[in-house]
Amino acid sequence: MIEAPIVAARSFINGAWRTPTEPLGVLYDPNTGVERTMHLGASVDDVDAALQAADLLHRAQTLERIPVEQRAAALNAWADALDASTEEIAIQDAVSTGNPLRTTRTLASFLGPRVRSIARQSTEIGDGRALEAGGRAVRLLNRPLGPTLVLAPWNAPTFVAVSKVSAAIGAASPVLLKPSEWTPSGAQLAFELLHLVLERHSFPPATAQLIHGASQVGSSLSSDPRVRVITFTGGMSAGRAVARAAAETLAVVQLELGSNNPAIVLPDADIGRTAELLIAGMTRLNGQWCEAPGKVLVPESLHDDLVEALLASAATLNLDHGFRDGTQLGPLAYRAHRERLETQLRRYASAGAVVHRAGELPDLAGWFFQPAVVTGINPELARDEMFGPALTVHAVSSVERAIADANLCGGGLDAFVFGEDEAAALDVGSRIRAGEVRINGTFMTDLAEGSEQTFWGTSGLGGHDFAHGVAFSQGRRVVGVDARDQVI
Numbered sequence: 046m047i048e049a050p051i052v053a054a055r056s057f058i059n060g061a062w063r064t065p066t067e068p069l070g071v072l073y074d075p076n077t078g079v080e081r082t083m084h085l086g087a088s089v090d091d092v093d094a095a096l097q098a099a100d101l102l103h104r105a106q107t108l109e110r111i112p113v114e115q116r117a118a119a120l121n122a123w124a125d126a127l128d129a130s131t132e133e134i135a136i137q138d139a140v141s142t143g144n145p146l147r148t149t150r151t152l153a154s155f156l157g158p159r160v161r162s163i164a165r166q167s168t169e170i171g172d173g174r175a176l177e178a179g180g181r182a183v184r185l186l187n188r189p190l191g192p193t194l195v196l197a198p199w200n201a202p203t204f205v206a207v208s209k210v211s212a213a214i215g216a217a218s219p220v221l222l223k224p225s226e227w228t229p230s231g232a233q234l235a236f237e238l239l240h241l242v243l244e245r246h247s248f249p250p251a252t253a254q255l256i257h258g259a260s261q262v263g264s265s266l267s268s269d270p271r272v273r274v275i276t277f278t279g280g281m282s283a284g285r286a287v288a289r290a291a292a293e294t295l296a297v298v299q300l301e302l303g304s305n306n307p308a309i310v311l312p313d314a315d316i317g318r319t320a321e322l323l324i325a326g327m328t329r330l331n332g333q334w335c336e337a338p339g340k341v342l343v344p345e346s347l348h349d350d351l352v353e354a355l356l357a358s359a360a361t362l363n364l365d366h367g368f369r370d371g372t373q374l375g376p377l378a379y380r381a382h383r384e385r386l387e388t389q390l391r392r393y394a395s396a397g398a399v400v401h402r403a404g405e406l407p408d409l410a411g412w413f414f415q416p417a418v419v420t421g422i423n424p425e426l427a428r429d430e431m432f433g434p435a436l437t438v439h440a441v442s443s444v445e446r447a448i449a450d451a452n453l454c455g456g457g458l459d460a461f462v463f464g465e466d467e468a469a470a471l472d473v474g475s476r477i478r479a480g481e482v483r484i485n486g487t488f489m490t491d492l493a494e495g496s497e498q499t500f501w502g503t504s505g506l507g508g509h510d511f512a513h514g515v516a517f518s519q520g521r522r523v524v525g526v527d528a529r530d531q532v533i
Contacts, residue, residue: 046368049137055233056091056255058254059098059251069257074140074411075367075378076375078410078412086257086258091256092258108248111217113215114168117168120163121161121164124164127153133234134203135150138202139367141230142331145372149231155204170515170516182526187516187519189218191219195209195220195221196278200330200333205278206232214252216518220253221272223263227379228378267286277298279302280303297517305431309447310447311470320358322463323461326338328373328434331374332416340424341438342451356403356418359416362374364406364407364415375413376411376412383413386432402417420437427455448477451479457478457502458480458481467484478501
C-alpha cells in the first residue's frame, strides 16, 4: 500500500520560510487512528509580519503595475507545475481527509485546469478600458481592493485553496492563505510550487503568503483592518465569526457555509435509480461535501420502498482504507467530527426518529462511520447539515408540501429533484430556493459551462460566479478628464 510522506508544516512570510512554533495538536491517519505528526501554527509575531508585508505591498501598488498578461503567465506556469504534482498532492489530501485516493486523484487533476481558467478570466477582465466620453480621456480601471485572505476548508483543502489564491493573484491582490489546521499538507505542497513560480517570474516576496494556524490565527487575520477581502469556506459558526469580523472592518466577504440540501422525489421517479444516485451523492468526499443531498422528501406511498432501496444500495458500499483499491467510502477526516455526527444521530433518535445503518465497517481503528438513513422525523427538525454519509427521509403528502419543506431554513446551496418527466422535474426545481438544482443526478461537476450559482438562505454570502472570481478582489475606479460645459 502507498505510504504518505510527512509534510512538515512551514509558513511562508514575506519571502522567507518560517517554522511555526505554536502547538495545534496531533494529526492522525484517519484510516488507522495512528499518530502521524504534531501540527504547529504561526505565532502572533508571524501573523503580524505577514499582515504588514501584504499591506506594504498593496500600498506600494507594485503588484497592480505588473501587466495582467504577466500575472496570467505566472498562473499558467503554476498550472503546469500542479499538473506534474497531482499524485503527491492527491496522496496528502487522501491521508488528511480520509477520502479514497481515487477521489483525491480526480480532484488533484482538476487543479491545473482550474488555474488556467482563472488565468483566462484575469485577462478577460483586464486592467481596465477606455470609456466613450466625447473625446475626453476617461478610463475604467480594475484595481485590487487590498490584501485578500483565503480561509480554506478541510474537506476539499487543496482545490479550494488553489482556486481562491489563483483568483487573488489574477486580480493583482496580495494574498494570505490559511489552510485548515486539520488538513494542511496538500495546500502547502501546492503553495510551495506557487512560490517557486512567483520567484522565477520576479514577483514581490509578499505576493502570496502561507500562514498555518487554528481558529485564533484565523480570527486575528480576519479581524485585522489591513485585510480588505475575505473568502471563507467552512461551517456556520466559524462563518458567522468571520462575518462579524468583516462587519467591523467593512471588508468585502464571501462565505460558503453549510447547507442541508433537499432532494424531492416525484411520484413518477425510478426508485431504484433514485436510491443509487442519492447514496452516491451522500457518500462523495465520504459525505463531507457541502453540496451533498441531506433531506429527502418523498411521497408517502413511495417512502418505504425508497428507504429499503437506500439501505440496499448503501449495504453494497466497500468501506475500507482510503489507499486500498476498490474503496468506495473511507473514514471521516478526524475523530471529533465522527463523534459530532454520532451525537446528532442520537439526538434524532431521542426525538422519535429511527436510525437505520448499513454497510460493513472495516477492521481498522480509524474514524470510520457506518452510513445512516434516518426516518420518522419532522422535516422542520432536520435543518442541520450532517456533513457525513447520512441523510434523513421524510414522507410528504404532495409535491407542494415537498417544495415548502425543501425551502425551510437550513438550505440554499444545492437541491435535487428526481422524476421521469424531466419537464415537470425542471418546473419543481425552479421553485426551490437554492443556488444549484440538479435533476436526476448528484454529481460534483458544474451542470454547464458558465454555470453561476448564488448562495441562498443560510448557505452563505456570494456565490460561484464571475463576480466572485478574479473580480471579487478588485474594485472599479473611474479616472478621466471632466467636462467643461456642464451645468452641474
